[in-house]
Amino acid sequence: MNDKHSAGWTRRRFLAAVAAGTMGAGHGLALRPSLVWASTDNGPVVDADFPAGNIIFEEQREDALYLRQDSRDTEGWWFYWYFRVQGAAGRELTFRFTDRDVLTAGGPCVSTDGGETWSWKGRESGDPEFTYAFGDTDEEVRFCLAVPYTETNLNRFVEKHADSPHLRLEHHAGARKGRAIERLHVGCIDSEPRHRILLTARTHACETMASWSMEGLLDAVLADNELGAYFRENVEIAAIPFMDKDGVEDGDQGKNRRPHDHNRDFMGESIYPSVAALREFGLTWPDGKMRIGMDMHCPWIRGGGDNPGSNERIFLVGQPDEAHWREQQAFSDLMENAQTGPLRHYRRHNLPYGETWNTLEEPRTCSRWMATVEGIRLPTTIEIPYAIAAGQAGATEEVTADSARAFGEDLAKAMRVYLEDG
Numbered sequence: 479m480n481d482k483h484s485a486g487w488t489r490r491r492f493l494a495a496v497a498a499g500t501m502g503a504g505h506g507l508a509l510r511p512s513l514v515w516a517s518t519d520n521g522p523v524v525d526a527d528f529p530a531g532n533i534i535f536e537e538q539r540e541d542a543l544y545l546r547q548d549s550r551d552t553e554g555w556w557f558y559w560y561f562r563v564q565g566a567a568g569r570e571l572t573f574r575f576t577d578r579d580v581l582t583a584g585g586p587c588v589s590t591d592g593g594e595t596w597s598w599k600g601r602e603s604g605d606p607e608f609t610y611a612f613g614d615t616d617e618e619v620r621f622c623l624a625v626p627y628t629e630t631n632l633n634r635f636v637e638k639h640a641d642s643p644h645l646r647l648e649h650h651a652g653a654r655k656g657r658a659i660e661r662l663h664v665g666c667i668d669s670e671p672r673h674r675i676l677l678t679a680r681t682h683a684c685e686t687m688a689s690w691s692m693e694g695l696l697d698a699v700l701a702d703n704e705l706g707a708y709f710r711e712n713v714e715i716a717a718i719p720f721m722d723k724d725g726v727e728d729g730d731q732g733k734n735r736r737p738h739d740h741n742r743d744f745m746g747e748s749i750y751p752s753v754a755a756l757r758e759f760g761l762t763w764p765d766g767k768m769r770i771g772m773d774m775h776c777p778w779i780r781g782g783g784d785n786p787g788s789n790e791r792i793f794l795v796g797q798p799d800e801a802h803w804r805e806q807q808a809f810s811d812l813m814e815n816a817q818t819g820p821l822r823h824y825r826r827h828n829l830p831y832g833e834t835w836n837t838l839e840e841p842r843t844c845s846r847w848m849a850t851v852e853g854i855r856l857p858t859t860i861e862i863p864y865a866i867a868a869g870q871a872g873a874t875e876e877v878t879a880d881s882a883r884a885f886g887e888d889l890a891k892a893m894r895v896y897l898e899d900g
């Protein structure tokens with residue numbers, strides 16, 4: 479084995495870079511609010527004291543627990559939450575949210591194995607509540623807005639490809655609270671590539687499902703098949719999975735963070751280290767070869783039907799520049815032909831610039847910044863819903879870790895055609 483190229487080596491090198499850098503003190507956990515609540519002496523214990531946890535427990539009335547999402551420094555209302563219940567084996571409890579409706583159309587996501595696997599519980603009613611019957615052996619059950627994706631998941635992905643010479647882990651920046659922000663280089667990384675692609679996710683910390691699609695895309699590039707071979711011979715991808723690393727690990731909303739969030743930090747002087755570092759990186763790394771820049775998001779929590787920009791459809795957020803919008807539409811056409819997974823993207827769901835919320839004039843967002851990189855053809859934001867998306871022939875499908883990952887593979891297929899055609 480060529481140890482120089484193993485991910486173990488890259489992780490060591492990454493950590494060495496972290497140690498040598500100007501990292502802050504600790505991981506900032508002391509800054510988090512109290513995250514553990516015992517509702518009664520012998521009652522269930524609700525807590526959010528783990529990566530990405532977020533809940534405020536208010537009170538218990540018999541078998542009903544009253545809770546709300548922790549907004550922290552969010553301007554206005556947002557809907558991310560993630561908590562754990564212990565000591566409730568054999569009981570049936572109802573969880574009632576007190577700060578508006580924070581459930582998707584698929585209800586809550588549930589994990590009975592410590593966050594390893596998740597399933598959608600479904601919605602019981604139009605009220606922001608759900609009832610859960612804890613099995614006799616359910617010592618710990620986790621509930622979340624959607625399927626979480628944190629550094630633990632990323633580490634697992636990197637370890638899975640530990641022997642690949644086509645994955646390198648770099649230190650992108652140190653986050654404000656001292657955490658190290660990863661940047662992956664994947665594909666054609668040991669020789670000069672023909673094309674480059676930049677991927678970013680979690681400029682809004684709570685948008686977890688986008689991460690599963692990013693992982694699926696990177697997995698496709700490393701897969702032992704013809705598609706993977708194409709990328710490894712021709713394309714270098716730089717991917718920053720957690721632009722707001724502190725927010726992801728702390729379980730922040732991230733969206734509309736005061737004074738502005740990470741996806742409004744690409745104009746003037748950046749206040750977030752990851753954004754400042756990305757703008758620096760964008761001056762040299764692309765070298766005129768960065769054809770695609772994709773910033774991966776989740777939309778609002780639910781609703782929208784089959785319309786453009788629906789929160790329950792996968793769509794691209796239209797760029798104001800006509801040429802870029804044409805490229806976005808062309809890419810959607812390629813997706814329609816290339817996709818084979820359970821989740822489907824259709825061009826008609828793209829949200830043109832100037833419609834509904836897509837009206838930002840100043841180029842403050844990540845994908846608007848991508849549009850300024852020399853040589854870029856396709857700069858885009860993609861929105862991948864939390865719970866429900868279009869499936870084959872327009873049917874709706876659950877967005878899960880697996881289906882979102884399969885969609886990422888479909889993105890890789892369309893990107894290949896896009897690059898080969900260009």
Ligand SMILES: [Zn+2]
Nearest residue numbers: 682685775776
């Ligand atoms: Zn977003």
